Amino acid sequence: MHKLMWWQKSLVGVAIGTLLFLYIPVAILILFSFNDSPVTSFPLSGFTLDWYRKVFANAALLQSLVNSLIVALSATALTIVIGVPAALALDRFEFIGKRLFTNTILLPLSLPGIVTGIAMLNFYKQIGLPQSLGAVIIGHATALVGIVITQVLARMEKLNRNLAEASSDLGATQVETFFHVIFPNIRSAIIGSALLCFTLSFDEIPVTYFLTGRDITLPMYIYSTLRRGITPEINAIGALIVLVSLALILSSVTMLREKK
């Protein structure tokens, strides 16, 4: 390998600095979740698991965690029920407004969540859908279904069309063809995008903020606690969330990566 030029050296420096920049804050969060002091100051004063104990003894927090799980699980299930048939239809049929449909379904992913949240609040009230966890579930499913559709569609496009034709030539019905030929090929894309939707829904604030009633989700709980001030308890929840989302995202990436 030839000698690095000055600009290549500084490039490597910036790159490594940026990687550190991405991880130091998370490390600080985890570090202070074990620190025996109510303020997040150096030097560290001692090791404690108290903040974790407080998390598990906090009823309001645990309730919000349960609410979050309900919302994320239901919203994810809905995105699959709506998204997979939509992807199949987009793959197999040509129709007017196809591009418009795909672009519209992706809008909530590039628009600031607050705009989508306000639009939903406004309209759902008019059609008599009260602010509730149910409304949040519908809102999340609607905003995230684009992920399932695009991921499954991308996988379908790579699928050899002759397979489905061969299957129907051999006398399989469309339903049989779906379950025996298509589904096994798109299963990992479905699971991967479902994990992604779950993570995003679990973490979502703007849409939830406008659509929820009295019941709040975990991010809403953290958000309202933070507005009042900092407690190291939040560091402990944070460390736990980092751990869980790491596990989820690693499995999701493994699923979404194509088999070589």
Added chain:
Amino acid sequence: MKARTRQRLSFWLLFSLPLAWTVLFLILPYLSMGMMSFWTRKFPLFVPDFQFGNYIQLFSDPQYSAVIFRTMKIAALVTAYSVALGYPLAYFLVFTIRSEKLRTLLYMCVVVPLWVSYLLRAYTWKIILGTDGALNSALLWLGIIDQPLDIFLYNQAAMVITLTYIFIPFMVMPIFTALERIPSNLIEASQDLGAGPFETFLRVILPLSTAGIVAGATMTFCLSFGDFVAPVLVGGPSGTMVATVLQSQFGAALNWPLGSALAAIIFALVLVVLQVSSKIDRAGRVSMG
């Protein structure tokens, strides 16, 4: 004929639920928001109407236009810093790292934070930059300062840092993909023809990765423009962003028509940015042949 009817039937079996769902829960809400932006507020009610008063108020009242411009400025700064940090990182991963395995691992390290709670990533900067936060106390402890400084938190710089931190992965991903796609024989050809590494970078690599930069910049700009969390956590009064104003119109200020008009402006702005970026992207592809 029969086959055609069956085709049509299976199309509607598949597509009717997604279509109905999207129209009812997504398209109609956006449209009704657009309609409400022309309504009038007659306290405590909102009256259906068709007048441009809300838009005129947003553009003429300096209080609102100042916030819109400040938000654009912050989003532009965040985008610029994300490119400045994200591009070298992507370049480093693609061209400096030789081992395939290490490259994949480091790439994963860049992407993973994207999926670790957004709220928490913003919050970490509050505990770092606060008056008794990690940065101040570390500086005190090391004897660099002898009193905690309050210059770190609750200002625009804090917001730019926090948002840049949040959006760097969005920038690295598309640039990485673009750089990876550059055929290595193009780079070799450039070197064989006598171009130095810097010239090769400027005339081959950079132009071929523009699409990635544009894609990342679009995403970063749009999402940081409408950010909801950072202004509240680290922004302070001078860091009020459009989302903060929007939120208050639907909360304390209770003026939904005005809020809808502001949301419609953000909506239109994002559409314009998306449109422009897809134009640039297409133009880039054509010139590549």
